[in-house]
Amino acid sequence: MIRVLLADDHAIVLEGLRALLDGEPDIKVAAWTTDGTEVLKLVQQHKPDVVVLDLELTSIKGTAVIAALRDRPSAPKVLVLTAYNDGDSLRSALDAGADGLALKTESPQQTLTAIRQVHGGQLVFPQAARRWIEGRAAGAPGDLTPREREVWSLVAAGLTNPQIAERLGLSDNTVKFHVQHLFSKLGVKNRTEAALKYAHGPPR
Amino acid sequence: MHDGPVQDIFAALSQLQVLERSLAGDAMAQQRANQAVQLLERALGEIRNFIGAFRPPGFERRALGEIVEGLAVQHETLTDQGVELDLPTDLGDCALPTKIAIYRILQEALANGHRHSGASRQRLTVHRRGSAIALTVSDDGKGFDPQRVLASEADVGVEGGHFGLRGIQDRVAMLGGSFAIDSAPGRGTSLTVTLPAE
Numbered sequence: 312m313i314r315v316l317l318a319d320d321h322a323i324v325l326e327g328l329r330a331l332l333d334g335e336p337d338i339k340v341a342a343w344t345t346d347g348t349e350v351l352k353l354v355q356q357h358k359p360d361v362v363v364l365d366l367e368l369t370s371i372k373g374t375a376v377i378a379a380l381r382d383r384p385s386a387p388k389v390l391v392l393t394a395y396n397d398g399d400s401l402r403s404a405l406d407a408g409a410d411g412l413a414l415k416t417e418s419p420q421q422t423l424t425a426i427r428q429v430h431g432g433q434l435v436f437p438q439a440a441r442r443w444i445e446g447r448a449a450g451a452p453g454d455l456t457p458r459e460r461e462v463w464s465l466v467a468a469g470l471t472n473p474q475i476a477e478r479l480g481l482s483d484n485t486v487k488f489h490v491q492h493l494f495s496k497l498g499v500k501n502r503t504e505a506a507l508k509y510a511h512g513p514p515r
Numbered sequence: 516m517h518d519g520p521v522q523d524i525f526a527a528l529s530q531l532q533v534l535e536r537s538l539a540g541d542a543m544a545q546q547r548a549n550q551a552v553q554l555l556e557r558a559l560g561e562i563r564n565f566i567g568a569f570r571p572p573g574f575e576r577r578a579l580g581e582i583v584e585g586l587a588v589q590h591e592t593l594t595d596q597g598v599e600l601d602l603p604t605d606l607g608d609c610a611l612p613t614k615i616a617i618y619r620i621l622q623e624a625l626a627n628g629h630r631h632s633g634a635s636r637q638r639l640t641v642h643r644r645g646s647a648i649a650l651t652v653s654d655d656g657k658g659f660d661p662q663r664v665l666a667s668e669a670d671v672g673v674e675g676g677h678f679g680l681r682g683i684q685d686r687v688a689m690l691g692g693s694f695a696i697d698s699a700p701g702r703g704t705s706l707t708v709t710l711p712a713e
Contacts (some may be wrong), residue, residue: 321526
């Protein structure tokens with residue numbers, strides 16, 4: 312069962328999505344809100360698997376919410392749901408480290424698909440996002456140490472630092488150190504970008 | 516364009532799809548609900564092509580390079596036509612009216628290149644040339660006779676939000692820049708615009 316938290320400053324959208332999601336056999340809406348700070352409280356309380364949020368929320372912005380969620384030990388997957396299919400939304404979602412982007416100008420069925428995909432560890436972004444990151448990234452994957460490549464593949468598989476630490480038998484701090492080096496060598500800002508870059512061209 | 520209609524239609528579609536499912540067993544009613552779903556999806560598809568274009572893309576917040584980059588990504592996602600972007604990292608920023616003009620000009624030039632060229636990709640370069648910003652939008656598509664198009668646009672004027680080549684030319688003249696178009700049937704198109712940065 313995929314437990315979902317919905318955050319959108321349009322009450323009608325919340326109501327519609329809630330009805331649609333609750334009709335799915337594998338999805339349950341755990342909580343919903345129009346307020347950004349409320350999202351953080353509700354995540355703490357309900358521990359959802361996926362947070363679906365619009366970037367425009369009351370009290371604090373969606374990007375700040377995502378950043379705050381990212382710092383948590385067992386962070387939920389985040390799917391940005393927006394009306395705007397433009398560079399600004401895409402960039403904000405990528406920079407904040409979201410797992411995917413779904414559009415309100417597509418059928419709500421697409422949102423359902425995207426929720427399942429991000430829950431399954433996939434990154435759901437338009438094709439253009441990959442080229443964008445590819446163009447920006449400076450470092451060459453060839454410079455990576457074998458350990459960094461290993462960490463990279465696990466980051467790309469959607470594992471958190473503690474999970475990677477457990478998998479590789481390392482301490483959390485050591486993993487954090489490898490991840491920082493990996494990001495700077497790849498020229499990426501966060502896990503989302505590292506994973507997209509991995510999908511585009513894994514280490515040679 | 517305000518995003519209100521998108522929120523309403525998206526919410527209505529969600530509700531309708533719940534309704535459609537609950538009508539299982541009544542084939543006729545389900546079919547009607549499905550038709551309504553398809554109509555609304557089509558309306559959303561129409562809006563999708565406009566909404567990005569009318570949102571202020573954060574001109575005050577973002578430097579010129581980021582604005583251009585965002586526009587290229589937006590064009591690619593909307594049209595599936597590739598944009599080969601040549602953008603120096605040290606491009607810097609420019610005055611607000613220039614930045615807005617550059618955005619509108621590139622938006623129109625890319626849209627033209629998509630509508631008329633038949634090319635699978637366009638090339639977009641933005642460079643600083645002394646105290647000016649130079650833009651080039653080019654493709655190796657069908658091409659056209661620029662004199663004939665400019666002459667015919669002079670009679671038509673602005674229509675449906677597309678201001679065309681003539682619109683680009685007027686905008687450039689207003690800011691004291693220069694405008695050149697190089698095209699001929701079968702030879703592709705290259706549009707070059709230079710604008711004072713400040």
